[in-house]
Amino acid sequence: MSRRAEHALLLEQRNYRRRRLHDAAFLLPVLAVLLFLLPLMGFRAEDGSEGVVSTRAAGIYFFAAWALLVLAAGVLSVRLVRGGGDERPAGGGDGG
Amino acid sequence: MVGFDTLVVVCIVYVAFLFIIAFAAERHAQGGHAGWLRSPVIYTLSLSIYCTAWTFYGAVGYAARSGLEFLTIYLGPTIVFVGWWWFLRKMVRVGRMQRITSVADLISSRYGKSNLLAVIVTLLAVVGTTPYIALQLQSVTLSFDVFAAPAAEAWAPRDRTSTAFWVAVGLALFTVLFGTRSLDANEQHHGVVTAIAVEAVVKLVALLAVGVFVVWGVAGGPGAVLDRIDESAIAQWQGTGGRWVPLIFLSGAAVICLPRMFQVTVVENSDERHLATASWAFPLYLLLMSLFVVPIAVIGLAVQPPDANPDLFVLTLPLAFERETLALLAFLGGFSSATSMVIVAAIALSTMVSNHIVMPLWLRMREGTATVSGDVRNVALTARRLSIGGVLALGYTYYSFTSGSEALAAIGLISFVGVTQALPALVGGLFWRGATRRGAAAGLIAGFALWLYTLFLPSFGGSWLLPATILADGPFSIHWLRPQALFGIGGDDPLIHAMGWSLGVNTALFVVVSLLSFPSPLERLQGAQFVNVFQHSTGPGGWIGGSAAAEDLLIMSQRLLGAPEAQALFQAAAHRQGKEGNLPDPTREFIDLLERELSGSVGAATAHAMVGQITGGVSVSVEDLLAVADETAQIMEYSAQLEAKSKELAETAAQLRTANAMLTQLSVQKDAFLSQISHELRTPMSSIRAFSEILRDTRGLSQEEFQRFSSIIHDESLRLTRLLDDLLDLSVLENGQVTLHPEEGNLADLLDRAVSAVVPEPRDSRLKIRREPVLEDVPLYTDCDRLRQVFINLIGNALKYCDAAEPELRIKVRVNGTRVAVEFKDNGSGIPEGQQSLIFEKFARLSDHSAAGSAGLGLAICREIMRNLGGSISYMPGPGGARFRVSLPRRVAQAA
Numbered sequence: 001m002s003r004r005a006e007h008a009l010l011l012e013q014r015n016y017r018r019r020r021l022h023d024a025a026f027l028l029p030v031l032a033v034l035l036f037l038l039p040l041m042g043f044r045a046e047d048g049s050e051g052v053v054s055t056r057a058a059g060i061y062f063f064a065a066w067a068l069l070v071l072a073a074g075v076l077s078v079r080l081v082r083g084g085g086d087e088r089p090a091g092g093g094d095g096g
Numbered sequence: 097m098v099g100f101d102t103l104v105v106v107c108i109v110y111v112a113f114l115f116i117i118a119f120a121a122e123r124h125a126q127g128g129h130a131g132w133l134r135s136p137v138i139y140t141l142s143l144s145i146y147c148t149a150w151t152f153y154g155a156v157g158y159a160a161r162s163g164l165e166f167l168t169i170y171l172g173p174t175i176v177f178v179g180w181w182w183f184l185r186k187m188v189r190v191g192r193m194q195r196i197t198s199v200a201d202l203i204s205s206r207y208g209k210s211n212l213l214a215v216i217v218t219l220l221a222v223v224g225t226t227p228y229i230a231l232q233l234q235s236v237t238l239s240f241d242v243f244a245a246p247a248a249e250a251w252a253p254r255d256r257t258s259t260a261f262w263v264a265v266g267l268a269l270f271t272v273l274f275g276t277r278s279l280d281a282n283e284q285h286h287g288v289v290t291a292i293a294v295e296a297v298v299k300l301v302a303l304l305a306v307g308v309f310v311v312w313g314v315a316g317g318p319g320a321v322l323d324r325i326d327e328s329a330i331a332q333w334q335g336t337g338g339r340w341v342p343l344i345f346l347s348g349a350a351v352i353c354l355p356r357m358f359q360v361t362v363v364e365n366s367d368e369r370h371l372a373t374a375s376w377a378f379p380l381y382l383l384l385m386s387l388f389v390v391p392i393a394v395i396g397l398a399v400q401p402p403d404a405n406p407d408l409f410v411l412t413l414p415l416a417f418e419r420e421t422l423a424l425l426a427f428l429g430g431f432s433s434a435t436s437m438v439i440v441a442a443i444a445l446s447t448m449v450s451n452h453i454v455m456p457l458w459l460r461m462r463e464g465t466a467t468v469s470g471d472v473r474n475v476a477l478t479a480r481r482l483s484i485g486g487v488l489a490l491g492y493t494y495y496s497f498t499s500g501s502e503a504l505a506a507i508g509l510i511s512f513v514g515v516t517q518a519l520p521a522l523v524g525g526l527f528w529r530g531a532t533r534r535g536a537a538a539g540l541i542a543g544f545a546l547w548l549y550t551l552f553l554p555s556f557g558g559s560w561l562l563p564a565t566i567l568a569d570g571p572f573s574i575h576w577l578r579p580q581a582l583f584g585i586g587g588d589d590p591l592i593h594a595m596g597w598s599l600g601v602n603t604a605l606f607v608v609v610s611l612l613s614f615p616s617p618l619e620r621l622q623g624a625q626f627v628n629v630f631q632h633s634t635g636p637g638g639w640i641g642g643s644a645a646a647e648d649l650l651i652m653s654q655r656l657l658g659a660p661e662a663q664a665l666f667q668a669a670a671h672r673q674g675k676e677g678n679l680p681d682p683t684r685e686f687i688d689l690l691e692r693e694l695s696g697s698v699g700a701a702t703a704h705a706m707v708g709q710i711t712g713g714v715s716v717s718v719e720d721l722l723a724v725a726d727e728t729a730q731i732m733e734y735s736a737q738l739e740a741k742s743k744e745l746a747e748t749a750a751q752l753r754t755a756n757a758m759l760t761q762l763s764v765q766k767d768a769f770l771s772q773i774s775h776e777l778r779t780p781m782s783s784i785r786a787f788s789e790i791l792r793d794t795r796g797l798s799q800e801e802f803q804r805f806s807s808i809i810h811d812e813s814l815r816l817t818r819l820l821d822d823l824l825d826l827s828v829l830e831n832g833q834v835t836l837h838p839e840e841g842n843l844a845d846l847l848d849r850a851v852s853a854v855v856p857e858p859r860d861s862r863l864k865i866r867r868e869p870v871l872e873d874v875p876l877y878t879d880c881d882r883l884r885q886v887f888i889n890l891i892g893n894a895l896k897y898c899d900a901a902e903p904e905l906r907i908k909v910r911v912n913g914t915r916v917a918v919e920f921k922d923n924g925s926g927i928p929e930g931q932q933s934l935i936f937e938k939f940a941r942l943s944d945h946s947a948a949g950s951a952g953l954g955l956a957i958c959r960e961i962m963r964n965l966g967g968s969i970s971y972m973p974g975p976g977g978a979r980f981r982v983s984l985p986r987r988v989a990q991a992a
Contacts, residue, residue, distance in 0.1 A: 022181065025180075025181035026179075026181055026182060028178050028179060028181075029175050029176075029178050029179025029182060030179075032174065032175045032178050032179065033175055036171045036174075036175065036344060037340075037341065037344075053164075053332070054326075054331065054332065055163050055164055055325055055326075055328075055330055055331050055332065055390065056322050056325045056326050056331070058164055059164060059325070059390055060322075062164065062167055062171075063383065063386075063387065066171075066174065066379070066383050067383065069174065069178050069379060070376050070379050070380045070383060071376075072178075073177075073178045073375050073376035073379065074376035074377075074380075076375075076376075077372035077373060077375050077376055078372075080181075080372055081369050081372045081373075
């Protein structure tokens with residue numbers, strides 16, 4: 001394979017990675033909504049009464065979910081900035 | 097015990113500290129090196145004005161009353177920021193590209209620069225933010241009271257409203273000083289933003305410190321805290337209540353629509369990449385701010401007396417455990433939260449009020465009178481300052497009216513619902529090209545009105561603005577119009593009721609009216625620009641500070657001004673900045689200068705757009721484009737004129753070249769003609785001379801010889817005379833000096849006489865002439881003698897040159913309307929193709945048939961005769977002998 005073709009393939013892969021990163025960025029808030037609305041469906045207090053939630057359990061759950069989201073958003077944002085969040089077609093990059 | 101006076105001193109020192117920071121940052125930024133002032137950290141910290149005193153004090157109170165529900169206020173913004181790729185990124189990009197200065201500006205720009213919409217949104221923002229500012233005043237006042245309470249026994253009870261008043265005045269002063277120092281085109285305030293970032297750190301540290309103290313100092317570790325949560329009054333929580341989802345939605349919407357959040361998120365944004373950092377760092381900040389809220393609330397509920405205000409646990413808990421320094425830190429945290437919110441809100445609101453209400457009014461009043469730009473600038477600054485004062489006065493008034501009675505959380509939520517009315521127009525405008533101005537106006541007005549009626553006015557608790565009877569029974573006792581239960585659909589929650597009705601009707605009207613109305617062209621253009629902002633703009637790159645921008649500017653200027661001029665300009669600027677041999681910093685002065693220079697070559701609007709692209713990363717608005725198009729049209733017209741001129745020149749040059757070529761050709765022809773003439777004259781002359789010499793010098797010539805020689809001399813002189821006659825004839829014909837003698841005649845008669853002139857005895861002649869007598873009977877009115885001359889010449893040529901064994905000439909006549917054509921065709925070999933074009937030229941004898949006694953002027957004369965008779969003679973190429981066609985009008989036009 002010529003160097004040129006290899007270069008093109010690499011760029012294609014970078015492009016592909018970037019698209020998937022964008023997908024992830026679009027999906028993250030959906031995950032956030034799901035995580036934060038979950039208590040509506042399932043959490044029950046220990047006595048099992050309808051619609052009542054234990055503050056302790058729910059609190060731990062929410063802060064854990066929150067931290068998870070922060071982490072995911074952090075990883076994603078670093079990659080988006082480094083990979084170029086730009087929507088222009090590839091070609092401006094260093095070709096690495 | 098920290099006294100009231102100490103507290104005042106601490107506040108003043110703290111404000112002075114902020115003042116110095118803001119001042120230093122401003123100076124730093126003015127030097128052209130924004131540097132760390134423009135870092136993602138500062139950006140994220142400035143976003144923390146979302147956490148106002150409402151968060152600092154109110155969240156604990158909220159948790160003490162409703163358990164985990166307080167989280168909704170922070171989960172909404174978390175979803176919005178984690179989902180920045182969906183919405184915030186677009187809003188920030190649009191804001192930067194269109195040089196947006198506020199929410200009102202964004203909505204007005206999107207819907208075709210509608211000032212009506214801007215005014216509505218501004219009013220909405222002012223009315224919506226007023227309770228919020230009141231809330232901050234209330235929290236500061238309450239916190240002062242906490243410290244002052246023990247001293248109250250010694251002094252007279254302090255007047256709460258006077259504290260609020262002085263706080264409002266102080267904040268107004270600070271905001272005026274830093275919010276209106278300059279009228280920057282992009283409305284960025286480095287000093288204020290930096291001071292706010294510092295305040296963000298102070299409040300986070302303060303709340304964390306109180307939290308850590310409560311968890312480890314009072315409760316004895318995280319495990320113990322969890323146990324105490326289980327034992328507390330808020331151990332159980334109505335998680336599936338109807339408020340959870342609406343409140344998350346509400347807070348998410350508010351973080352987008354709140355004027356102060358828009359100010360820091362969009363207007364103060366200098367680089368889109370900062371948003372990427374904020375997407376995780378801001379949720380993290382919110383998480384940290386919320387982390388200790390429940391523990392503080394639980395411990396507060398357990399430790400404090402039952403009648404204690406849970407909104408103040410953050411302060412009263414450290415005080416209860418005699419931790420005065422911690423309490424003071426907490427106080428400063430609360431003070432920071434309140435002041436930063438009020439400052440930014442006042443800046444954002446004053447920008448809107450002065451840009452969309454005061455300035456348009458002032459300009460309308462001044463219409464017709466001449467205005468100078470400096471004039472407008474001063475008016476704008478004054479308008480800003482007055483607006484800031486006005487906004488704070490409103491907040492103070494609201495505070496006085498509600499007399500600080502409401503719980504902090506309730507006031508905050510009223511504000512949220514108010515400003516959220518802008519959401520449908522905002523989101524619709526960014527994602528839906530079909531959204532129209534009418535739709536947005538209808539939705540906004542309806543939502544605003546419903547919010548006022550169902551939530552804002554009732555919040556005064558039955559004052560004269562909305563009497564209690566209306567609240568209970570509806571206006572004019574119309575039951576289904578009760579503010580808190582429209583159409584009887586009320587439920588027990590006025591907030592959710594108001595939010596549902598106002599946002600629901602708002603959105604529905606927005607969509608339906610948009611679908612039914614038709615947008616103006618500018619609106620459609622702006623709509624496309626907004627919705628497809630990522631196709632219309634380049635990458636996120638922000639402020640390219642320092643040399644990068646200067647280099648780009650130099651490259652661009654070289655293209656426009658020429659390399660030496662541009663370099664000289666840059667060198668001079670660098671010299672002025674004291675940066676000898678370097679590129680100058682892109683300071684404001686330098687960029688203004690450059691813009692002026694460039695506008696000389698490309699026009700002002702184009703220059704502004706080009707420089708803006710490089711330095712600010714801003715793109716071009718529709719007005720810019722129109723201006724640029726205008727300039728381009730002028731330039732194009734100019735160059736079109738140039739092109740026409742040069743085309744004209746080229747045509748003239750081509751004509752001149754042709755004329756020159758003709759002249760050269762004529763000169764060559766003349767030379768050839770002269771040499772031919774001399775040759776033709778010389779031949780007979782030399783034989784005349786030779787024979788006359790013989791006659792003179794030779795003696796004893798016989799009579800016979802004498803006869804022969806003198807007849808040769810005679811013949812040659814005749815030939816000379818004929819030649820000279822012909823030449824004379826030709827010259828006369830060519831110059832058009834010939835006088836025609838038209839007369840009535842008949843073609844047959846003419847031909848008869850011509851034939852008999854050439855062939856006097858047809859029977860003896862070797863040339864057979866075939867004619868068509870019936871067709872020849874054509875009456876003519878022309879110069880018959882001249883025409884006969886042509887015929888004689890043609891018949892004579894056939895006789896002389898036809899090389900067939902039995903020469904034969906056919907004469908055909910064709911009448912074609914007013915013209916008649918006579919064709920002479922022999923059965924010889926004809927004229928070779930290459931020489932056909934020469935036969936009508938003078939002295940064009942094809943072969944050396946000089947013996948035939950012709951100088952080769954015959955056909956040239958024929959051509960001239962025919963031209964003078966208004967006809968033509970041409971050689972018809974084709975097989976089977978020479979064929980000439982003579983064509984002429986049956987009646988010659990009388991020469992003028």
